[in-house]
Amino acid sequence: MPEQLVRAPGWEWWIIGYFFLAGIAGGSYAIGTMLRLWGVARDEAAARVAFLVSFPVLVVCPVFLALDLGQLTRFWHMLVDAGQGGLAFKLWSPMSVGSWALLIFGAFSVVSFVEALALRGSLKLVVASAVARALSGGFGRAWNVAGMLFGLFVAGYTGVLLAVSNQPLWSDGWALGGLFLASGLTGAGALLLLLVRSRAPAAASEGAIAEADRWFAILETVLIAVFLVSVAASGLLSRLLDPWWLLLWVVVAAGLIASVTHDRWRAAPRLAPLLALVGVLALRAVIVLSAQL
Amino acid sequence: MAVSGPVGFFTDTSICIGCKACEVACKEWNELPGNPPAFLDSYDNTGQLDAQNWRHVEFTETVPANRGVIVQPTSIAGGQAWLMMSDVCKHCQNASCLDVCPTNAIIRTEFDTVFIRQEVCNGCRDCISACPFGVIGFSEKTGTVHKCTFCYDRLQAGMQPACAKACPTESIKFGSLPALYKVADDRLALLKTQGYTKAQLYGRDGSIYGGLNAFFLLMDEPATYRLPEKQRAVLPDRNNVPGYATGVLTAAAALVAGLLSFRRRRMGDAAAAETGEGVR
Numbered sequence: 084m085p086e087q088l089v090r091a092p093g094w095e096w097w098i099i100g101y102f103f104l105a106g107i108a109g110g111s112y113a114i115g116t117m118l119r120l121w122g123v124a125r126d127e128a129a130a131r132v133a134f135l136v137s138f139p140v141l142v143v144c145p146v147f148l149a150l151d152l153g154q155l156t157r158f159w160h161m162l163v164d165a166g167q168g169g170l171a172f173k174l175w176s177p178m179s180v181g182s183w184a185l186l187i188f189g190a191f192s193v194v195s196f197v198e199a200l201a202l203r204g205s206l207k208l209v210v211a212s213a214v215a216r217a218l219s220g221g222f223g224r225a226w227n228v229a230g231m232l233f234g235l236f237v238a239g240y241t242g243v244l245l246a247v248s249n250q251p252l253w254s255d256g257w258a259l260g261g262l263f264l265a266s267g268l269t270g271a272g273a274l275l276l277l278l279v280r281s282r283a284p285a286a287a288s289e290g291a292i293a294e295a296d297r298w299f300a301i302l303e304t305v306l307i308a309v310f311l312v313s314v315a316a317s318g319l320l321s322r323l324l325d326p327w328w329l330l331l332w333v334v335v336a337a338g339l340i341a342s343v344t345h346d347r348w349r350a351a352p353r354l355a356p357l358l359a360l361v362g363v364l365a366l367r368a369v370i371v372l373s374a375q376l
Numbered sequence: 377m378a379v380s381g382p383v384g385f386f387t388d389t390s391i392c393i394g395c396k397a398c399e400v401a402c403k404e405w406n407e408l409p410g411n412p413p414a415f416l417d418s419y420d421n422t423g424q425l426d427a428q429n430w431r432h433v434e435f436t437e438t439v440p441a442n443r444g445v446i447v448q449p450t451s452i453a454g455g456q457a458w459l460m461m462s463d464v465c466k467h468c469q470n471a472s473c474l475d476v477c478p479t480n481a482i483i484r485t486e487f488d489t490v491f492i493r494q495e496v497c498n499g500c501r502d503c504i505s506a507c508p509f510g511v512i513g514f515s516e517k518t519g520t521v522h523k524c525t526f527c528y529d530r531l532q533a534g535m536q537p538a539c540a541k542a543c544p545t546e547s548i549k550f551g552s553l554p555a556l557y558k559v560a561d562d563r564l565a566l567l568k569t570q571g572y573t574k575a576q577l578y579g580r581d582g583s584i585y586g587g588l589n590a591f592f593l594l595m596d597e598p599a600t601y602r603l604p605e606k607q608r609a610v611l612p613d614r615n616n617v618p619g620y621a622t623g624v625l626t627a628a629a630a631l632v633a634g635l636l637s638f639r640r641r642r643m644g645d646a647a648a649a650e651t652g653e654g655v656r
Binding site: 088089090091092093094113114117118120121122126151152153154155157158160161164165166167171173175176177178179182235236239240242243244245246247248249250253254257258259260261262264265268291292294295298299302306309 | 424426472475476477478479480481483493495496497498499500501502504505506507508509510512513514515516518519520521602603610612613615616618619620622623625626627629630631633634635636637638639
């Protein structure tokens with residue numbers, strides 16, 4: 084049967100970069116919250132590192148998104164209906180929901196960033212101290228949990244955005260939302276490992292983060308398998324396995340192996356997390372590009 | 377010729393002669409840029425619908441076999457057919473582009489057509505990924521997406537769209553949808569009596585995206601014209617529920633993974649404290 088006429092949207096490296104950074108930002112916030120909720124007292128230092136990472140990474144996201152737009156200065160049209168006034172929000176459009184989630188997660192992320200800076204003693208403003216005090220008890224944990232939910236959404240909705248299209252491959256991959264979320268967590272875990280390693284007192288959490296990252300990588304591997312099976316069921320697997328894409332899949336696989344075997348890279352401890360991060364980027368590149376070329 | 381209520385195009389491909397008057401009229405009225413000279417593998421030198429081509433006369437040069445298609449060969453072309461179709465935005469009732477557009481730049485007009493508000497579009501191109509007909513194109517010049525406007529400005533002035541006005545064979549018919557349905561049904565019935573067994577209406581009923589305001593009479597299966605069959609004509613938002621559900625399940629699994637990884641240490645520390653080893 085001849086393939087029906089669909090046109091690729093031309094989403095390339097700005098979007099791939101955004102998908103990557105959104106995964107890292109959301110994943111970092113989630114890991115920071117989990118460390119606070121379930122970790123021991125000495126995990127607090129690593130949790131702060133996670134919150135300190137999340138916001139600066141998140142700040143780059145709207146920049147990448149705006150640069151991808153045809154009309155850069157109309158980024159705000161994602162939030163406000165410029166034609167008829169009022170808010171622009173469509174529950175059934177992942178791009179619309181994602182724009183709002185990015186904004187709301189930004190609020191959680193910046194507050195937790197300021198709190199982490201204040202707790203480290205790096206920011207001595209009155210406002211920062213007030214934020215740290217406000218978030219010191221149960222309200223702070225509730226704040227983190229709410230922020231984590233938005234962070235997980237931001238990390239994963241990008242996959243749903245691709246699936247909610249009529250593009251071959253993307254629209255066949257209904258597991259993309261889960262896959263991008265798991266991959267974002269794997270990348271965030273790898274980045275945190277890079278940052279906490281050899282840096283007391285956060286280094287005390289290295290083993291726990293490595294173990295969590297191993298689980299995230301296993302989850303990601305399962306979801307890659309689900310994605311490939313769903314694409315194969317549509318008869319389009321060959322498009323994902325062209326030689327150039329195979330090369331990227333090798334990078335993805337190397338990253339996953341590195342994530343699962345963090346503790347065996349003692350000779351080059353920074354190489355495993357770096358490989359994992361490159362693998363997370365490669366996964367997005369192969370999925371985004373292979374459907375459009 | 378002012379019409380009220382839902383309007384549409386009925387494009388009867390059986391009488392399209394491939395003259396491209398519709399393309400030229402569309403470009404002239406809408407001031408669309410011309411195409412650089414291109415010699416494609418066909419009489420088709422437009423290639424596709426995009427930001428600067430809102431009508432495209434598609435030449436399908438897979439001549440159907442006489443057997444079963446034409447019972448009594450006509451005198452034209454030795455009884456064979458060379459398929460031509462003036463393609464255009466379908467102005468779907470359930471429009472995928474309108475469904476996903478995050479800025480509300482794509483709206484349904486008072487004439488029941490689908491229109492892109494240029495002053496609102498920010499060029500995110502989500503609609504391009506959603507359109508199952510490859511209709512919408514992105515213009516580097518304007519930084520926004522474009523497609524057939526159904527000559528919205530002409531409709532507002534009580535005029536018919538430029539393409540329909542220019543079509544010399546009246547292959548493109550414009551009018552109110554109920555009137556067009558009657559014309560289309562009569563024409564199909566006539567073709568059937570003449571032995572054109574594969575002749576069919578595409579988008580006349582609700583089976584394709586709830587019905588197409590620009591619907592067609594085809595002389596072969598939709599796939600021959602690279603149009604999605606009924607089974608494949610599905611809205612992108614069908615993937616919302618499975619997409620988010622997979623995300624929720626993954627998030628739950630990730631939280632369990634975090635719990636296992638971080639909680640275990642707390643329990644280990646508690647056990648160590650009980651045995652007097654203390655916390656490191």
